[in-house]
C-alpha cells in the first residue's frame with residue numbers, strides 16, 4: 001500500500017522562502033493527519049508542494065502508488081467555480097480527468113454513491129453557479145473523492161459547513177481512510193476537529209515544522225500558548241471526547 005515520506009521539503013514564491021525543512025518519516029496508509037498552525041504559516045503551501053503544483057528543495061517520496069499522476073489529490077481552500085456545468089457533470093469530469101472519455105456504469109454508480117454519502121443528491125442537476133458556499137464546498141469534496149486518490153490533501157474542507165455537516169464530512173473521510181488505506185492530510189484551524197478525527201498532527205509555524213506526533217501528544221496547553229498565544233485547556237465533552245477550551249488570548 002501507498003506511503004508518503006517528506007525529506008527536508010521547502011517552497012518559495014519568487015525569491016521569498018515560505019516553507020523550509022519539513023520532514024516526516026512516514027505517513028502510513030489509512031491514517032488521517034491534521035496540519036495545524038497560525039494563518040500564513042505555510043499549510044497550503046505544503047499541500048501545493050506535496051501535490052507538485054509548486055516545486056522546491058527536498059524530496060516528496062511517494063512509494064507503492066498505483067494511480068500515477070492521479071495518486072495525489074489536492075482539494076484547495078478556495079472552491080469557487082464559474083464553470084457552466086451541473087454538479088453531476090463536474091463530478092463526472094473529475095472522475096474522468098486524465099483517463100479515457102468512455103463512461104462505465106460503475107463510474108456512474110460511484111458518483112451516485114458519493115452524492116448520497118455527502119447528502120447532496122438533490123443538487124445533482126443544479127448548476128455550479130447556483131450553489132451556496134457550503135454546497136460548493138461539498139461538491140468540491142465530491143470532486144476530490146470521485147478521483148479515488150491514494151493521498152488526499154484537504155485544505156480547511158469544513159470551513160463553510162454547518163455543525164452537523166462538519167461532523168458528517170470528517171467522520172466520512174476518516175472512515176474512508178481506514179477502509180481504503182488512503183493517506184489523508186487535513187489543514188485545520190478548528191483544533192477540536194484535529195483532536196477528534198486525526199490520529200496524528202503536524203504543527204507548522206513561520207514556514208517550519210515545529211512538532212509532529214500523535215494528536216494527543218501534540219495539542220497541549222503548552223503548544224497552544226507557544227504557537228497560538230492563547231491560554232487554553234484540554235477537557236472532555238459529555239461523550240468523553242477531548243476538546244480545546246480557550247480561556248483567552250495572551
Ligand SMILES: Nc1ncnc2c1ncn2[C@@H]1O[C@H](COP(=O)(O)OP(=O)(O)OP(=O)(O)O)[C@@H](O)[C@H]1O
Nearest residue numbers: 013014018037038039040041042043044045046077
Ligand atoms: N502565490 C503566492 N505568492 C506569493 N506569496 C504567497 C503565495 N501564496 C501564499 N503566499 C505566502 O506564503 C505564506 C504561506 O501561505 P499559506 O497559504 O501556505 O499559509 P497557510 O498556513 O495556508 O495560511 P492560512 O491558515 O491563512 O490559510 C504567506 O506569507 C502567504 O502570504
